[in-house]
Amino acid sequence: MYGNLTIIEIDNFGKKIEEEDPIKLAEFEARIARGEKIEPQDWMPFEYRKQLIRMIEQHAHSEIIGALPEGTWITRAPGFKRKLALMAKVQDEVGHAQLLYAAAETLGKSREEMIQDLLNGKSKYSNVFNYPAVTWADTAIIAWLIDAGAIINQVTNSKGSYGPYCRALERICAEESFHLRYGYDTCVHLATGTPSQRKMLQDALNRWWTPIMHFHGPPDKISVHGEKLMKWKVKLASNDEMRQQFLDMYVPKIWELGLEIPDPNLHKNPETGKWEYTEPDWNEFMRVINGDGPCNKERLAVRRYAEEKGRWVRMALLRKEEKYVVPLA
Amino acid sequence: MQNLEALKNLLYRLADDFLIMGHRDSEWIGLGPILEEDIAFASMAQDKVGYSLSFYTLLHELGEADPDTIAFKREAIHFKCAQFVEMPIQDYAFSLIRHFFFDYAADTRIQALKNSSYDKLRDLANKISRELKYHCMHAKTMVTQIAKGNEDGNSRLQEAVNTAFPMALSLFEPTEFCEELAQAGICPTEASLQKEWLQRITPLLIEASLSLPQVPEPNPYYGGRKGYHTDYLDELIQEMTAVIRLEPEAVW
Ligand SMILES: [Fe+2]
Ligand SMILES: [Fe+2]
Ligand SMILES: [Fe+2]
Numbered sequence: 385m386y387g388n389l390t391i392i393e394i395d396n397f398g399k400k401i402e403e404e405d406p407i408k409l410a411e412f413e414a415r416i417a418r419g420e421k422i423e424p425q426d427w428m429p430f431e432y433r434k435q436l437i438r439m440i441e442q443h444a445h446s447e448i449i450g451a452l453p454e455g456t457w458i459t460r461a462p463g464f465k466r467k468l469a470l471m472a473k474v475q476d477e478v479g480h481a482q483l484l485y486a487a488a489e490t491l492g493k494s495r496e497e498m499i500q501d502l503l504n505g506k507s508k509y510s511n512v513f514n515y516p517a518v519t520w521a522d523t524a525i526i527a528w529l530i531d532a533g534a535i536i537n538q539v540t541n542s543k544g545s546y547g548p549y550c551r552a553l554e555r556i557c558a559e560e561s562f563h564l565r566y567g568y569d570t571c572v573h574l575a576t577g578t579p580s581q582r583k584m585l586q587d588a589l590n591r592w593w594t595p596i597m598h599f600h601g602p603p604d605k606i607s608v609h610g611e612k613l614m615k616w617k618v619k620l621a622s623n624d625e626m627r628q629q630f631l632d633m634y635v636p637k638i639w640e641l642g643l644e645i646p647d648p649n650l651h652k653n654p655e656t657g658k659w660e661y662t663e664p665d666w667n668e669f670m671r672v673i674n675g676d677g678p679c680n681k682e683r684l685a686v687r688r689y690a691e692e693k694g695r696w697v698r699m700a701l702l703r704k705e706e707k708y709v710v711p712l713a
Numbered sequence: 714m715q716n717l718e719a720l721k722n723l724l725y726r727l728a729d730d731f732l733i734m735g736h737r738d739s740e741w742i743g744l745g746p747i748l749e750e751d752i753a754f755a756s757m758a759q760d761k762v763g764y765s766l767s768f769y770t771l772l773h774e775l776g777e778a779d780p781d782t783i784a785f786k787r788e789a790i791h792f793k794c795a796q797f798v799e800m801p802i803q804d805y806a807f808s809l810i811r812h813f814f815f816d817y818a819a820d821t822r823i824q825a826l827k828n829s830s831y832d833k834l835r836d837l838a839n840k841i842s843r844e845l846k847y848h849c850m851h852a853k854t855m856v857t858q859i860a861k862g863n864e865d866g867n868s869r870l871q872e873a874v875n876t877a878f879p880m881a882l883s884l885f886e887p888t889e890f891c892e893e894l895a896q897a898g899i900c901p902t903e904a905s906l907q908k909e910w911l912q913r914i915t916p917l918l919i920e921a922s923l924s925l926p927q928v929p930e931p932n933p934y935y936g937g938r939k940g941y942h943t944d945y946l947d948e949l950i951q952e953m954t955a956v957i958r959l960e961p962e963a964v965w
Contacts, residue, residue, distance in 0.1 A: 448748070455743045459736060459949075462956040462965035463781045464766050468759055474742050475755035482748045520956045520965075570965075578963045686743065694746025697805055700859040700866025701747075 399430035401612070416617055421547035424490040435618055436546050437491045438507070441498045444484035445509035449502075449683050451477040453517040454526055462520065469566045473527060476559045483555065487548040503688050511669060512595040514677030521574055521581075521588035527567025529592065532634055533599040535560045536626050545617035568637075575641040582642075589638070590646045597664040600626040606666065631659040714775075716897045719890035720831060721775060722793065723900055726938060727822075728768035729794035730884070732784055733946070734815055735761030736953060740802050750805070753851055757812070760844050767837055774833075785957045789947045795883040796937040799946040806873040809859070813852040814881035814914070820845045821910045822900070830898035853917055860921035867922060874918070875926045882907070883934040 401409075408427050415422070422428055455474045461467040485495040501507035512530055517523050535557060542553035574585040601607060601623040613619040621629075631650075638645060650661045672680070714720075738758035745751035769780035777783060798815065802808045823845055826838035859866040885907035894900045918925065936942070957965065 448743070451751075452743050457956075458739045458742065459952050460955045463785060464762070466965060468762055468766075471739050471742075471755055471759045471762070475752055475759070478742065478748055478751045478755065482752065485748075573964055577965075578960055580960060581963055581965075690744045690746070693744075694750075694805060696865055696869060697746035697750075697859060700862035702862070 398434060401429060401431055404429045413615065416545045416615070420545075421550060422545050423547045431612075432616055432618070433491050435613060435616075436549065437488055437493050439618065440484055440488040440491070440549055441493065441501070442508050442510075444481045444488060444498065445502045445507060446513065447477050447481035447484060449509045449513045449687070450530075451481075452683055452686055453513060453515075453679075454523050457517060457520060457523045460520070466570065470523070470527075473563050473566060476563065480552075480556050480559070483552045484549075487552045490548045499687075499691065503684060503691065505675065505684075508673060511598055511672050511677070513683060514672050514679045515592070515595050516679050518591065519584050519588060521571075521584040522591065524567055524570035524574060524585065525588045525592045527563055528571050529567070529596055529634060529638075530599065531560055531563040531567055533596065533626075533630050535564060536629050536633075537600065540621045540626060543617070543620055571641060575643065585641075586643055589643055593646050594664045594668070596630075597627070597661070598666075598669045600624075600630065602666055602669065603663065628659055631661070635659065716893060716899060717775065719893045719897070720899060721772060721777065722888060722890045723894055724768050724772050724775075724834075725793040726795075726888075728765045728772065728783075729792045730765075730798055730815075730819070731761045731768065732765035733792075733794045733798040733949065735759070735763075735765060736949060737798065737800075737802055737808075738812070741808065746805050750855075754808075754812075757816075757848050757851070760848070764841055767841075771833055771837065781957075785954050786961065787950075789942050789950055790940045792937075792940070792942060792946060792950075794937055794942075794946070795886060796934045796943055796946075797877075797880040797883045799937070799943050799949065800880060801945055804869075804873075806869040807877060809852070809855055810870060810873040810877045811881070812848075813856050814877055815884070816845060816848040816852050817914050818881065818884045818906075818910050820849050821913060822906055825901050825906060825909075828898075829900060834899070856917070856923075857921045860923055870921075871923055874923050878925055879928045879932060880934045882928060882932055883937055885910070886932070886935045886938045888938050 409429055412422070412426075412428060412432075422432075451474050454470065454477075458467065458470050458474060461470045485498060488498060489495060498507065502509065512526075517526060538553050538557050538560065542550050542557060544550055571585060574581045604622045604624045607623060610619075632652075635645065635650065635652075647662050650659065652659050671677070675681075735758045738754045738761060741754035742751050742758075745754060765784065766780055769777075769783050772783065773779050778786075797811065800807075800811070820842065823838045823842045826834050827842060829835045829838065856870065860870045861867070885903040887903045891902045891904075895902045895905075915925070
């Protein structure tokens with residue numbers, strides 16, 4: 385799962401684009417323009433490498449951190465069908481992290497370094513996972529609508545220019561569609577169930593609507609995104625474009641279940657064909673991204689605990705004669 | 714049907730062991746020492762919970778309630794699992810050693826059930842044994858690599874073996890149906906399964922430079938097969954049924 389491409393910051397660290405070999409750079413850009421994929425051993429500008437590492441790494445972190453809010457409900461899942469499906473889903477999410485770390489490693493940063501940067505706060509993950517899954521219905525909403533948002537994002541990104549990332553995303557998307565079906569089915573059962581089940585679902589949607597609206601990142605008018613990233617096919621659609629696509633696909637389905645979306649202004653403008661809505665609180669978004677959300681500390685504490693408790697295992701498994709990570713860059 | 718009570722007792726023991734063990738394994742998701750272990754435990758958890766569902770389904774065909782009712786609406790006292798599987802996951806050393814003991818024990822039993830006189834059990838054992846083989850392989854690989862990796866790894870695993878071995882023997886706690894099941898050709902006695910299990914794991918432990926401790930008599934972890942459980946089981950069941958109890962008659 386993943387959103388918020390906009391958390392990629394452009395800084396001035398490392399080789400600037402003006403310092404790159406202009407002939408190589410022109411060739412590189414021509415290849416991307418022709419729709420070719422860039423592979424690990426190919427030449428690429430420093431900034432392309434840096435932005436991709438950052439993006440894939442954040443995506444990987446989002447998958448493992450994203451496994452936590454739902455993971456805590458595996459032991460409480462009501463009945464065999466849900467228990468087995470939720471186990472499979474959360475296992476997939478951890479598997480996605482594994483695939484993505486491997487894709488990022490091809491660019492020259494090891495999984496260990498990435499996990500260190502997650503723990504020391506240098507590297508971010510998707511904002512939505514800093515909100516708690518309060519009830520069973522929250523997990524249903526996450527599996528349906530957060531994964532739906534993630535699919536839109538990931539399908540878009542799978543058309544990007546970096547080969548290993550695109551291939552990882554193709555595999556991931558195939559599994560995500562199973563998550564979405566599971567989430568939708570769980571929501572349908574709650575929506576068509578007893579009054580208290582329906583209430584549980586509505587309450588969860590109310591809690592998750594803001595994070596859902598935040599999912600694809602700040603609106604285009606306030607978010608800085610480089611032309612360059614578009615040209616390099618690192619970023620392929622704007623945040624608003626992805627959000628529109630999400631609303632178009634899912635608002636009718638949410639209404640169909642008899643749920644109310646907690647935004648009285650939400651409607652499709654028949655003239656423009658675009659959804660109009662109340663902007664979610666973007667200050668809250670920034671606050672949460674920067675560490676002050678309801679669950680940031682808890683999420684990282686769990687990761688840190690797992691890292692620390694597991695260190696002796698990794699040490700015992702370490703073979704000096706073998707190098708586990710061979711960065712290709 | 715002959716031996717019905719004995720057969721049901723066996724199926725309950727199998728199903729409850731797999732359900733509770735699978736539930737415990739699933740608690741490792743998000744907490745493993747390396748991502749590969751989160752994934753391995755999650756995948757084995759699914760297999761085990763899946764096996765328990767298959768055994769509960771056999772019970773249902775023999776007249777017991779449906780699987781969701783048996784698994785999610787029963788009190789601890791009616792569970793027939795061994796106390797070994799009830800224990801919390803603790804640290805990775807304990808969980809890995811439990812996984813090693815449990816899966817070799819389960820595999821030994823399931824292999825024997827491939828020759829059961831009860832055809833449905835035989836069919837199921839054939840199906841399950843194909844996967845359990847991989848659970849054993851995973852346990853053996855991790856135990857050997859860690860125990861032989863460095864001194865710290867070895868001493869932590871040895872400590873876990875010392876703690877877990879007496880508990881693991883509770884998987885073979887004799888029951889009042891032992892002889893009947895063996896005579897009917899449904900399942901060998903617990904004593905003979907235990908012996909076979911020990912023959913399989915002992916050389917593997919020696920290979921990993923680990924040794925088995927003495928076990929006090931009578932085994933303090935016996936009782937699970939008769940419905941005497943640790944408080945951990947009750948806590949686990951409270952958690953497992955937390956959502957379903959909100960509205961027991963609803964469809965989730
Ligand atoms: Fe995912
Ligand atoms: Fe996801
Ligand atoms: Fe997913």
